[in-house]
Every structure is written in structure tokens, then in C-alpha cells.
Amino acid sequence: MGTPALLSELRTLVGEPHVLTGPGLQAYECDWRKRWHGRALAVVRPADTAQVARVVQACLTHRVGLVPQGGHTGLVGGGTPDNSGTQLVLSLQRLNRIREIDVDNLTMTVEAGCILQAVQVAAAERGLLFPLSLAAEGSCTIGGNLATNAGGTQVLRYGNARDLCLGLEVVTAEGELLHGLGGLRKDNTGYDLRDLYIGSEGTLGIITAATLKLVPQPAATMTALATCTNPEAAVGLLRLARTRLGATLTGFELMNALARELVARHLPQIPQPLWTDASCPPWSVLLEQSDDEGPEQAHHRLEGLLEQALEQGLIQDAVVAKNMSESRQLWHLREAIPLAQAEEGLNIKHDISVPVSRIPAFIATTNAILAQAHPGCRLVNFGHLGDGNLHYNVQAPAGTPPGDFLARCEQTINTLVYDSVQAHAGSISAEHGIGLLKREELAQRKSPVALDLMKRLKRALDPQGILNPGRVV
Numbered sequence: 001m002g003t004p005a006l007l008s009e010l011r012t013l014v015g016e017p018h019v020l021t022g023p024g025l026q027a028y029e030c031d032w033r034k035r036w037h038g039r040a041l042a043v044v045r046p047a048d049t050a051q052v053a054r055v056v057q058a059c060l061t062h063r064v065g066l067v068p069q070g071g072h073t074g075l076v077g078g079g080t081p082d083n084s085g086t087q088l089v090l091s092l093q094r095l096n097r098i099r100e101i102d103v104d105n106l107t108m109t110v111e112a113g114c115i116l117q118a119v120q121v122a123a124a125e126r127g128l129l130f131p132l133s134l135a136a137e138g139s140c141t142i143g144g145n146l147a148t149n150a151g152g153t154q155v156l157r158y159g160n161a162r163d164l165c166l167g168l169e170v171v172t173a174e175g176e177l178l179h180g181l182g183g184l185r186k187d188n189t190g191y192d193l194r195d196l197y198i199g200s201e202g203t204l205g206i207i208t209a210a211t212l213k214l215v216p217q218p219a220a221t222m223t224a225l226a227t228c229t230n231p232e233a234a235v236g237l238l239r240l241a242r243t244r245l246g247a248t249l250t251g252f253e254l255m256n257a258l259a260r261e262l263v264a265r266h267l268p269q270i271p272q273p274l275w276t277d278a279s280c281p282p283w284s285v286l287l288e289q290s291d292d293e294g295p296e297q298a299h300h301r302l303e304g305l306l307e308q309a310l311e312q313g314l315i316q317d318a319v320v321a322k323n324m325s326e327s328r329q330l331w332h333l334r335e336a337i338p339l340a341q342a343e344e345g346l347n348i349k350h351d352i353s354v355p356v357s358r359i360p361a362f363i364a365t366t367n368a369i370l371a372q373a374h375p376g377c378r379l380v381n382f383g384h385l386g387d388g389n390l391h392y393n394v395q396a397p398a399g400t401p402p403g404d405f406l407a408r409c410e411q412t413i414n415t416l417v418y419d420s421v422q423a424h425a426g427s428i429s430a431e432h433g434i435g436l437l438k439r440e441e442l443a444q445r446k447s448p449v450a451l452d453l454m455k456r457l458k459r460a461l462d463p464q465g466i467l468n469p470g471r472v473v
């Protein structure tokens with residue numbers, strides 16, 4: 001037995017055209033950020049759950065490691081094969097059927113390879129909302145969203161991917177099928193296996209389908225952009241918004257000036273409201289309200305909030321989108337930041353979280369530490385302030401080649417930032433997960449008891465160690 005035998009077995013299992021080898025596999029071997037360049041033994045594209053199970057069984061027999069992959073938009077190297085040429089990429093993209101929408105139960109059962117946007121559209125066609133929303137939604141898959149417990153821009157109201165999932169179908173690391181689909185909101189029959197697989201980044205099992213929670217479409221959605229002088233004021237605005245808007249507050253995003261400036265530089269076609277005179281406002285907040293009442297009431301409520309915030313000096317200026325197209329433009333501005341950063345050059349990304357109340361202190365102290373240790377480094381701060389989750393990214397000083405900067409400073413900058421995160425009772429990953437990027441960091445910072453339990457779970461569920469080897473733990 002050997003590799004040729006495995007490849008020929010796979011061709012029989014899924015069909016010759018769906019076992020890809022040789023050159024031309026960049027989309028599978030190189031990640032979105034172009035940080036990891038791997039080399040796959042092959043890319044195998046099964047058509048359904050039964051084929052996934054057989055592929056896993058074949059890999060077990062041949063002791064070949066598998067890297068599950070959805071839309072390959074993950075940011076921590078979790079879905080990219082290493083460069084040994086011995087790992088098989090298992091692409092779930094062909095499992096893209098919507099199996100059922102149950103309008104009365106407010107649920108939807110979809111296969112893992114469904115693109116997030118397609119799921120949103122299918123729900124909307126039935127007058128319902130699937131509220132997971134992130135900038136990669138045009139290419140990421142539900143399987144990847146669940147495997148990374150993705151967050152995004154509406155967590156504040158609807159929770160993250162874990163909160164939106166009621167059941168999973170999983171092919172275990174031993175090639176068995178775990179039937180866990182179903183639309184139950186209450187089920188206390190022992191350990192929650194679903195929650196174990198969610199967020200496990202392809203290291204414990206392969207998600208092949210999921211039952212998702214839907215909610216009624218709100219009657220009106222209003223978006224506003226406001227400017228403020230510092231993060232304390234932004235937190236004050238959040239407090240006021242929570243009081244005045246209650247559960248109708250669905251999004252609360254923060255952007256610093258450099259984040260907006262990079263969008264202006266690299267994507268000048270995107271409108272930049274409230275950018276007066278020559279300078280960009282120091283901080284901007286994008287907030288969204290989704291109301292069950294009609295647009296007029298929603299508009300009224302949002303304007304009332306902004307007027308009070310102006311009176312209290314929390315914000316300097318604000319604009320409310322007049323229609324969906326203006327609302328989309330505001331979101332476009334926020335969601336274009338990662339792309340603008342990529343255009344500016346490789347950067348050091350952190351998707352940290354701290355309690356919302358500690359965000360201002362975290363930003364102030366960490367900015368000061370970095371400015372002293374790495375003079376000239378440029379801080380791109382933006383993210384989901386409503387969840388206490390900040391993309392605290394570090395761009396090379398102007399004029400310094402980004403590659404050199406990362407090679408020289410990434411490790412020390414990570415240490416400074418994560419020490420500060422810990423000092424503020426935070427997490428080193430609020431969204432993107434561990435993958436390859438933060439494996440060492442996790443090993444150093446997670447409690448030994450937690451790490452030991454995680455390793456024991458991994459050994460129990462994947463005794464041969466064939467699923468996403470080398471990731472997470």
C-alpha cells in the first residue's frame with residue numbers, strides 16, 4: 001500500500017475528476033492572506049456525506065492526514081495543507097445542498113459546503129433571516145463557519161455561529177456517521193457533542209451538514225455612522241444605545257482613523273462620510289438597529305439616540321443611511337478594511353477580546369507599549385466593539401518592507417499584545433481560532449488543565465491523529 005494505491009482508491013470512490021493532483025491547485029494550497037503556501041498530496045472533492053465517510057476510512061487505512069477545507073477564507077492557516085506533500089485536502093465544496101427549510105420551526109438544514117451568502121439568500125426567500133454575517137460571506141462555507149465558530153457583525157444580537165446551530169451531522173475521525181441533525185431547542189440527553197465539534201477547526205470530526213436557527217426578518221434595518229474622539233466615548237455611546245434601543249441594537253463596530261485611511265487609499269471608490277476638512281475623524285462607530293416596527297419608527301429611534309449622544313458630547317457628528325444602498329455603502333466601508341490592509345501589505349493580525357468595559361484601557365496601554373517598543377509601527381484598530389472583540393492589527397512603519405517587518409517583529413509584537421490581553425482578562429482569539437498561527441501561543445497561555453483536557457479529547461475522538469494534524473493542539 002502507498003500513495004498511488006490511496007489515490008486510485010479515492011478516484012474509484014469519488015470519481016476521477018474529483019481527485020485533483022499536480023500544479024494548478026493554488027486555491028487549495030495557498031490561503032486568502034497568502035501567508036501559508038502548502039503542497040497537497042491531492043485535493044479530493046466528495047459529492048455527499050457517504051463519500052466523505054469513505055474518504056476518511058481510506059485515509060485511516062493508509063494513515064494519511066486530512067485537512068478539511070470549505071471556502072478557504074480562514075485566517076490562521078487551519079485549512080491549508082503543510083508543505084510536506086503528504087496531506088490530503090478534503091474539500092467540502094460539493095456538499096452544497098439546502099436540504100430543508102422548516103418555516104414553523106424556524107430552522108434550516110444545509111450541507112457543510114453551502115456558501116454563507118447562499119444560506120442567507122435561501123432564508124430571505126422564505127421571509128426569514130439567517131443572521132450570521134461577515135465580510136467573507138460570499139466565499140466562506142457553513143462548515144467552515146461552524147468549524148471556526150465564526151462571529152461577524154451581528155453577534156451582539158444573535159450570537160456567534162455556535163448560538164445559531166441546533167444540530168450537526170459529522171463524519172467522525174474513524175469514518176463513522178454521527179447523526180445529530182434536528183431542530184430541537186431543548187435537548188439535555190447527556191454531553192453536548194455538537195458543541196464539541198463547533199469551533200474544533202477540523203481537528204475532531206468533519207461537519208457534513210447542520211441544522212441552523214432562523215429568525216423572522218426585521219421590518220426595518222437602520223444604519224448610522226458616528227464619529228467620536230476616543231474609545232471611552234464609543235463605549236459611552238454603546239451604553240446609551242443599549243439603553244435606548246434594547247435588543248434592537250444589532251451591530252456596533254469601531255474603526256480608528258488609520259483603518260479608514262487605508263480604505264480611502266486603496267479603495268477610493270468607497271464613499272467616506274463624515275470625513276471633513278483634511279483629516280479623518282480619530283474614531284468612527286458604525287451602528288445598526290433592526291426593528292420589528294416600521295422604518296419610520298426605527299429612523300425616529302435612531303435619530304433620537306444620536307441627538308442625545310451629541311448633546312452628551314459622546315459623538316461629534318453622525319449620519320443615518322437614508323436607504324438600503326446607503327446602508328450597504330456604510331457596511332462596505334467597514335468590511336473593506338481587511339482588504340485595504342492586505343493591499344497595504346502583510347500585517348500582524350490579532351482578533352482579541354476583552355470585556356467591553358476594558359477596551360479603552362486595553363487600546364491606550366497596548367498602543368503606548370507598542371509605540372515605545374516599535375516606533376513608527378502603525379496600528380489599525382477596528383472591530384466588533386459591541387462584543388468586546390477588536391481586530392488589533394499592526395502594519396509595518398511607512399517605508400519598511402512588510403515582509404522584513406514581520407520577520408523581525410511579529411513574535412515580539414505578539415508577545416506584547418497578548419501579555420496586554422491577558423492583563424485585561426481577555427482572549428487571544430475571539431473569532432479566527434488557533435489553526436497553525438496561534439498554536440504555540442495557546443500552548444503557553446491556556447491553563448495546563450484546559451490544555452490537557454483538550455489533548456485528551458483529541459486523542460479520544462481522533463485516536464489515529466489523521467484530522468488536521470498539527471493544528472490547534
Ligand code: FAD
Pocket residue numbers: 032067068069070071072073074075077078079092112133134135136139140141142143144145146147148149150151152153201202203205206207208338339431432435468471
Ligand atoms: P476554511 O478557511 O476552509 O476552514 C477554516 C477551518 O475550518 C480550517 O481549520 C478547516 O480545516 C476547518 N473546516 C472547514 N470546513 C470544515 C468542515 N466542513 N468540517 C470540519 N472542519 C472544517 N471570521 C469571523 O469569525 N468573523 C469575521 O468577521 C470574519 N471576517 C473575515 C473577513 C475576511 C475578508 C476574511 C478573508 C475572513 C474573515 N473571517 C472572519 C475568517 C473566516 O472567514 C471564517 O473563519 C470562516 O468561518 C471560515 O470559513 P471557510 O469555509 O472559509 O473555512
Ligand code: ZN
Pocket residue numbers: 151152383384391431
Ligand atoms: Zn471580525
